[in-house]
Amino acid sequence: MTLLRTHLGSTLRSARVAQGRTLREVAKSARVSLGYLSEVERGQKEASSELLNSICSALDLTLASVLADVVHHVKIAEAPILVVVDEAAA
Amino acid sequence: MTLLRTHLGSTLRSARVAQGRTLREVAKSARVSLGYLSEVERGQKEASSELLNSICSALDLTLASVLADVVHHVKIAEAPILVVVDEAAA
Numbered sequence: 001m002t003l004l005r006t007h008l009g010s011t012l013r014s015a016r017v018a019q020g021r022t023l024r025e026v027a028k029s030a031r032v033s034l035g036y037l038s039e040v041e042r043g044q045k046e047a048s049s050e051l052l053n054s055i056c057s058a059l060d061l062t063l064a065s066v067l068a069d070v071v072h073h074v075k076i077a078e079a080p081i082l083v084v085v086d087e088a089a090a
Numbered sequence: 091m092t093l094l095r096t097h098l099g100s101t102l103r104s105a106r107v108a109q110g111r112t113l114r115e116v117a118k119s120a121r122v123s124l125g126y127l128s129e130v131e132r133g134q135k136e137a138s139s140e141l142l143n144s145i146c147s148a149l150d151l152t153l154a155s156v157l158a159d160v161v162h163h164v165k166i167a168e169a170p171i172l173v174v175v176d177e178a179a180a
Binding site for chain 2: 001002003004005006046048049050052053062063064067068070071074075078
């Protein structure tokens, strides 16, 4: 099942890792606990809208840019699996 | 402050209204309580990822299409206000 929190978490994690920052740094800047951020990143906890904004801010990202990335990944996850059958070879 | 749940709620509400369906119908189809759906639509409650999927399903919408609409509205909400000054008139 495609879950919003899974894709939101992996997008936030990817952004943090791409910036070379630790969980501790981003959690401190976002004023959330390290455990909370870690659970959000792993898709184990639903981030409240307010704390999602704090995390986006701490990563210097807009909510829209984070969500646009999530849409991209959700689209792929929801796409039907395409099976190509080579009829000529059958 | 731009909140994900506000935009998610209004997107879900707009989709339901565009389909000419009542809260009661969609809540029943999504197997959520009418009060819960109403609170989610008004941005007063964070929808869990699982129940968000149920609501999208009940509306015959993919999660990606709902989120794409949310991104559109969040972008507008986050955009800086543009003030046009007519210098010629000054």
